[in-house]
Amino acid sequence: MTQTPRLQFDTISKSFTSVRALSDVSFTVAPGEIHGLLGENGAGKSTLLRILSGVFRPTSGSVSVDGTPVSFRKPLDARAAGIAMIHQELHQVPHLTVAQNMFLGHPLTKVGGLFVSRREQERRAAEALSLIDPTIDPSAPISTLKVAQRQIVEIGRALLDRAKIIAMDEPTSSLTPSEFERLAEVIAQLAASGVSIIYVSHKMDEVFRICQRSSVMRDGRLVGVVDMKTTSPQDVITMMVGRELMQETHVSHATSVVKLEARNLASTAKIRDTSFRLHKGEVLGIAGLVGSGRTELLRLLAGVDRSSAGSIEIDGKTVTLSSPRDAISAGIGLVPEERKRDGIIPARSVTNNMALASLESFSKAGMIQKGKLRRTAQDLLKRVNLRPFQLDRPIRLFSGGNQQKAIIARWLASRSQILLFDEPTRGIDVGAKAEIYHLIEALAADGHSIVVVSSELPEVIRLSDRVLVMRDGRIAAELGREDLSESAIVAHAIPGASAEAAPGATHIQSVS
Amino acid sequence: MSNSTAAGAPEAASKSSRFNFSLRDAGTLIGLVVIMAVFASLVPGFLSERNLINILQQSSINACLALGMTLVIISGGIDLSVGPTAAISAVITATLLLSGTPVPLAILAGLGIGILCGFINGVLVAYVGLQPFIVTLGTLSTYRALALIYTGGNPVLGIPPAFRSLFNGNVLGIPTPVIIVAIVAIAAWVLLKKTPIGEYLLAVGGNEEAAYVAGVPIARTKITAYVISGGLAALASLILIGRLGAAEPILGNLWELDAIAAAAIGGASLMGGKGSILGTILGAIILGAMRNGLTLMNVQAFYQLLATGLIILVAMMIDRATRGRE
Numbered sequence: 001m002t003q004t005p006r007l008q009f010d011t012i013s014k015s016f017t018s019v020r021a022l023s024d025v026s027f028t029v030a031p032g033e034i035h036g037l038l039g040e041n042g043a044g045k046s047t048l049l050r051i052l053s054g055v056f057r058p059t060s061g062s063v064s065v066d067g068t069p070v071s072f073r074k075p076l077d078a079r080a081a082g083i084a085m086i087h088q089e090l091h092q093v094p095h096l097t098v099a100q101n102m103f104l105g106h107p108l109t110k111v112g113g114l115f116v117s118r119r120e121q122e123r124r125a126a127e128a129l130s131l132i133d134p135t136i137d138p139s140a141p142i143s144t145l146k147v148a149q150r151q152i153v154e155i156g157r158a159l160l161d162r163a164k165i166i167a168m169d170e171p172t173s174s175l176t177p178s179e180f181e182r183l184a185e186v187i188a189q190l191a192a193s194g195v196s197i198i199y200v201s202h203k204m205d206e207v208f209r210i211c212q213r214s215s216v217m218r219d220g221r222l223v224g225v226v227d228m229k230t231t232s233p234q235d236v237i238t239m240m241v242g243r244e245l246m247q248e249t250h251v252s253h254a255t256s257v258v259k260l261e262a263r264n265l266a267s268t269a270k271i272r273d274t275s276f277r278l279h280k281g282e283v284l285g286i287a288g289l290v291g292s293g294r295t296e297l298l299r300l301l302a303g304v305d306r307s308s309a310g311s312i313e314i315d316g317k318t319v320t321l322s323s324p325r326d327a328i329s330a331g332i333g334l335v336p337e338e339r340k341r342d343g344i345i346p347a348r349s350v351t352n353n354m355a356l357a358s359l360e361s362f363s364k365a366g367m368i369q370k371g372k373l374r375r376t377a378q379d380l381l382k383r384v385n386l387r388p389f390q391l392d393r394p395i396r397l398f399s400g401g402n403q404q405k406a407i408i409a410r411w412l413a414s415r416s417q418i419l420l421f422d423e424p425t426r427g428i429d430v431g432a433k434a435e436i437y438h439l440i441e442a443l444a445a446d447g448h449s450i451v452v453v454s455s456e457l458p459e460v461i462r463l464s465d466r467v468l469v470m471r472d473g474r475i476a477a478e479l480g481r482e483d484l485s486e487s488a489i490v491a492h493a494i495p496g497a498s499a500e501a502a503p504g505a506t507h508i509q510s511v512s
Numbered sequence: 513m514s515n516s517t518a519a520g521a522p523e524a525a526s527k528s529s530r531f532n533f534s535l536r537d538a539g540t541l542i543g544l545v546v547i548m549a550v551f552a553s554l555v556p557g558f559l560s561e562r563n564l565i566n567i568l569q570q571s572s573i574n575a576c577l578a579l580g581m582t583l584v585i586i587s588g589g590i591d592l593s594v595g596p597t598a599a600i601s602a603v604i605t606a607t608l609l610l611s612g613t614p615v616p617l618a619i620l621a622g623l624g625i626g627i628l629c630g631f632i633n634g635v636l637v638a639y640v641g642l643q644p645f646i647v648t649l650g651t652l653s654t655y656r657a658l659a660l661i662y663t664g665g666n667p668v669l670g671i672p673p674a675f676r677s678l679f680n681g682n683v684l685g686i687p688t689p690v691i692i693v694a695i696v697a698i699a700a701w702v703l704l705k706k707t708p709i710g711e712y713l714l715a716v717g718g719n720e721e722a723a724y725v726a727g728v729p730i731a732r733t734k735i736t737a738y739v740i741s742g743g744l745a746a747l748a749s750l751i752l753i754g755r756l757g758a759a760e761p762i763l764g765n766l767w768e769l770d771a772i773a774a775a776a777i778g779g780a781s782l783m784g785g786k787g788s789i790l791g792t793i794l795g796a797i798i799l800g801a802m803r804n805g806l807t808l809m810n811v812q813a814f815y816q817l818l819a820t821g822l823i824i825l826v827a828m829m830i831d832r833a834t835r836g837r838e
Contacts, residue, residue: 304724342722342725345715359712366707
């Protein structure tokens with residue numbers, strides 16, 4: 001690296017109110033380099049990209065482009081500095097044409113800005129696209145294009161902006177292998193013309209195929225920058241997940257009694273042919289990448305989404321779960337990931353939030369029995385250790401961890417026997433995290449059957465008696481307690497990371 | 513609606529929800545007291561017992577509508593069709609009375625029509641999934657048209673005294689409509705504060721997605737709100753035709769606006785999830801007292817409209833400013 005780097009991150013840190021998202025991240029990207037950015041969910045990749053694209057400002061540290069420090073106040077500043085972002089979810093207006101989408105927000109105009117010059121837009125769009133994919137018609141509505149072509153249109157748009165740096169966030173998540181090949185060619189072509197690419201992906205084979213170097217992040221820090229020629233996928237995975245395991249011992253309360261059995265479940269959303277059993281007193285972990293179908297599976301079990309095929313049995317009896325109400329009366333309760341959106345009624349008291357799923361049982365002749373409600377609230381909210389212990393306080397004034405405890409108490413109040421946790425400790429501070437873990441263990445010891453979906457592997461390993469690894473809407477593997485390791489889970493969760501990449505993976509029985 | 517509201521509400525954020533609500537109600541009450549004080553100093557006899565009872569009577573119809581509106585607004589909806597619902601109910605009840613139908617039956621039929629109108633609104637919102645504003649904008653015209661078509665545009669005159677005396681009487685010097693609305697208000701308060709339905713209304717309006725995940729019967733809850741609103745619109749129309757002795761198909765024009773205003777002044781949030789029965793009643797009395805006072809001062813109707821508009825805007829700005837500090 002003797003030349004001036006195209007892009008330099010210098011000790012970038014970013015803190016949100018209480019959470020430190022990035023700590024002292026420094027690395028450089030050379031002109032024409034294709035640079036991978038790797039890490040688990042929550043490692044800080046997205047935050048770093050948002051700083052690069054001007055959405056966030058770093059708390060400390062600086063970004064330099066071609067040796068000049070830059071400071072972006074808004075996304076447009078980053079764009080003006082030659083930085084383009086291509087998101088996983090394409091931000092395009094479906095019924096507008098390719099050219100209109102490429103000039104969205106800053107159209108070419110004529111007659112002193114009064115009219116849009118569509119012909120000129122289409123000519124310039126065709127010019128930009130001719131370099132990468134001449135088959136795309138700039139006057140076609142964007143909705144008629146395939147996802148891969150739409151991605152290429154986004155790249156064309158970046159070229160129109162004379163972007164020097166293009167950051168791609170999981171660009172291939174919805175591409176077929178042949179479409180990936182086409183994209184890889186385009187990326188190589190761009191790099192050859194001097195554009196620097198930052199390539200974010202979970203797919204090891206792609207990263208090794210495309211990138212020259214990669215920065216690996218974990219817990220908001222840079223673990224290292226690796227040269228793809230001298231490293232192996234195994235090393236990279238170890239770097240991604242290799243944090244210390246929590247030292248607490250795991251105690252299983254699982255029995256051999258089958259509480260819930262799912263047979264060949266499928267949904268239009270994501271889930272395909274998924275079968276598994278959940279035992280009484282068992283904590284069943286579900287791991288997998290974001291988008292692998294974990295949340296969707298939980299939503300099926302909770303009656304929030306409907307299954308399109310398959311059956312669910314509880315205590316040996318087939319149940320129909322076509323609404324959360326059905327699921328609740330079958331004894332299933334969901335502690336959702338998006339607490340603010342799916343969990344709490346912000347303005348209502350913590351007691352009312354707790355009682356929401358079982359109000360009828362607190363009522364007599366259509367009237368809520370205040371005394372009974374209060375006694376239950378005192379009992380259950382004490383059991384989950386709500387703090388501060390103010391039962392009439394609106395739930396929105398509690399911390400995330402205490403809101404979570406109230407939602408757990410909601411399902412205790414409704415006497416649910418099966419509790420589904422989606423990312424139980426997301427947005428919860430470390431102290432409350434341990435409390436939630438102990439609570440989950442206590443519930444299992446009490447005979448509840450528990451499913452925990454989590455992106456945090458130490459969490460899954462800490463809590464689970466057994467883990468299902470999901471990939472593309474299916475269960476890719478089932479890992480017993482003895483086979484459980486972060487690398488084993490990752491090996492099954494990440495497509496392209498071969499099984500021998502993980503030491504624990506050799507004696508995993510695949511479930512098909 | 514005075515400065516005291518602004519000064520008082522921020523404290524509410526740190527107190528319990530129950531206290532929070534009563535504090536907002538205290539703000540509305542202070543607003544009412546200020547308005548009463550202003551008129552008392554400008555209009556001799558404004559605070560006389562007779563005029564105070566007048567104000568209550570004049571506010572009773574709007575209060576009746578506003579109670580239903582409050583429940584709908586709390587559920588996250590809006591009911592623009594209350595005026596035409598009242599009109600259909602009025603003309604049908606009047607026709608039945610003229611044809612010799614016994615008074616109790618005619619009243620039940622009138623209320624039934626209102627409930628049916630509300631049920632249709634509720635089904636369109638809850639099951640067809642249309643926006644409440646659009647649904648009730650559509651039924652606003654539809655119901656009005658039905659009332660006009662049914663009567664050929666003519667008023668139904670000559671409502672029998674047996675019916676009229678029900679709504680024109682006094683109990684211990686208090687007009688029957690005031691007593692009826694007071695009973696309805698107590699029932700609405702009990703519904704909102706003491707029953708699962710009330711909690712469901714607050715939950716659905718406060719966060720529909722979370723309420724759904726928690727197993728709240730969303731559709732049933734929303735439909736209940738519109739059914740109550742329709743029924744109370746019908747009740748309001750019965751009070752009105754009892755007083756007037758005639759039912760006009762154009763009756764109830766713009767009633768929805770006064771009802772929304774009373775609910776909003778009383779602390780109902782048009783975003784849903786928030787509202788107060790006591791506040792709504794106070795809000796209706798504020799509007800009634802203003803109109804009464806301005807009329808006694810011989811202020812032209814145009815200026816009365818202006819004053820009503822301004823009071824709503826000022827009340828909402830105070831509300832916004834105090835909530836913004838939460």
